[in-house]
Amino acid sequence: MRQRAARDQQRLDSGAAASPRDLENLQREIISLAKRQSDLEDVVLEVMERREAMQERVQELTRRVESVQAKAAEAEARRSAALAEIDAEASKSVKEREIVAGSVPADLLKLYDKLRSQQGGVGAARLYQKRCEGCRLELNITELGEVRGAPADAVVRCENCMRILVRTSDSGL
Numbered sequence: 001m002r003q004r005a006a007r008d009q010q011r012l013d014s015g016a017a018a019s020p021r022d023l024e025n026l027q028r029e030i031i032s033l034a035k036r037q038s039d040l041e042d043v044v045l046e047v048m049e050r051r052e053a054m055q056e057r058v059q060e061l062t063r064r065v066e067s068v069q070a071k072a073a074e075a076e077a078r079r080s081a082a083l084a085e086i087d088a089e090a091s092k093s094v095k096e097r098e099i100v101a102g103s104v105p106a107d108l109l110k111l112y113d114k115l116r117s118q119q120g121g122v123g124a125a126r127l128y129q130k131r132c133e134g135c136r137l138e139l140n141i142t143e144l145g146e147v148r149g150a151p152a153d154a155v156v157r158c159e160n161c162m163r164i165l166v167r168t169s170d171s172g173l
């Protein structure tokens, strides 16, 4: 298009166009070509601007994806660490339980296991300041008297939740 405009301009300048009508036509064509060129330049500019905007958007989305991936990886690592900790704690507890269970008479262990399955995983509770820590109820005077009177090695139980009561120096007896 530029070449054509230049060629027209050349013809115009050289005076090769003979008639005034030819001259007029050439001038009109030159103006029309210049206008089209300017329009096309506008289109090119707009396309470039849009491409730039899209590249920026792609970069922004890429950054966000990377940020989310980093957070996910971090959470994954924390989860793995927590699971490892729980596993270690669980196997430690299992070992401790085996040691304790080995020193408990068989019939008492049987009773404890039965209560544990009936009472949501807790078969024995501490008697703390006259209160059963299993069901959180305070023992009445009669019950406290019975516990107080029982031999140290006797198995005493909460009248309310039936759990085995573990007596300590803080039992409030």
Ligand SMILES: [Zn+2]
Residues within 6 Å of the ligand: 125, 132, 133, 134, 135, 136, 137, 158, 159, 160, 161, 162, 163
């Ligand atoms: Zn209780």
